[in-house]
């Protein structure tokens with residue numbers, strides 16, 4: 001078999017055989033298929049698609065490129081959640097300890113932010129001493145002591161995806177539903193969770209800008225998980241505006257702690273509780289504590305403190321704050337009709353909360369505090385948002401990103417419901 005034959009087959013809109021897919025993924029992982037050849041194949045897939053069987057084969061081949069973790073030593077079911085990423089999406093932080101407090105183990109491998117969406121590991125690293133890299137034995141220890149672990153995927157997990165994702169990032173081939181679905185699901189299946197809840201974001205701040213595109217991604221991922229024996233369900237949720245009132249690493253940790261303390265913004269609490277119930281149901285935990293109760297009685301907060309401490313973090317440490325702030329005021333009185341998720345995400349990124357290249361550092365304190373959300377009544381001159389950055393020079397470019405990103409009108413405009421739909425296996 002050779003790479004040119006495989007590329008030509010997809011270029012000419014053919015179906016790749018199982019043998020072709022197994023070969024090309026294996027040869028690419030070993031370095032026998034060159035980056036330029038894989039780029040051509042990824043572009044052919046982006047343009048011509050893959051059918052369900054091809055996507056399933058592609059996913060399985062990526063899983064087989066590395067190790068497959070398993071948690072049979074644990075005495076309770078495992079459940080995980082994956083979000084396709086958005087602005088202000090800090091849900092993993094309160095959710096993982098909450099689900100642990102309600103009776104399931106949560107082994108979660110997370111990523112870092114790239115571009116305008118934040119990464120869970122960057123957020124947690126703003127907690128003094130917290131460590132993202134754990135061995136498999138350490139993961140098991142943290143799971144046993146805290147019930148939940150959130151850490152970086154080791155280099156042995158789906159190495160084909162690691163290589164391919166880096167290549168897609170620089171060749172304009174990220175936005176392909178078959179490639180996104182197989183990339184996410186290969187890692188989640190290899191992680192060994194028994195059940196999985198997907199949070200597929202829809203809107204300007206998400207990968208998927210429209211409901212039909214998000215539905216196709218959700219259905220594809222649910223089918224891949226189900227076929228691999230992982231009980232999988234997906235929620236499609238709104239990302240036309242930011243989630244919660246904090247965007248940026250340490251700001252989002254602080255908001256998550258508020259939720260764990262029984263407060264926090266209504267949308268973050270609602271989505272956290274809804275996803276927790278979905279995870280417990282998918283894991284078959286029916287007799288555990290209700291998530292709302294676990295937020296009220298402090299047991300979710302206790303699990304958070306155990307989880308952070310078990311990974312070297314100090315849950316009582318003061319969070320980093322940026323040196324400079326700037327207030328953006330409401331331009332006129334009325335109803336905030338729009339607060340665009342992408343504009344806010346891009347502004348936070350320009351303030352230093354995100355990175356342009358994988359090796360760049362992030363500023364833990366940088367980001368945006370939102371003082372109003374779409375639908376709120378606002379008065380001219382009141383603070384709309386506070387920008388946080390380490391250098392005042394960053395404010396101008398952030399303000400440019402926000403230009404046109406919000407609007408005040410007479411009546412609340414159209415917005416997506418927080419939970420748009422629920423997708424289960426057919």
Ligand code: URA
Nearest residue numbers: 165179180181183184
């Ligand atoms: N996240 C992933 O892990 N892979 C993608 O392709 C897109 C988002």
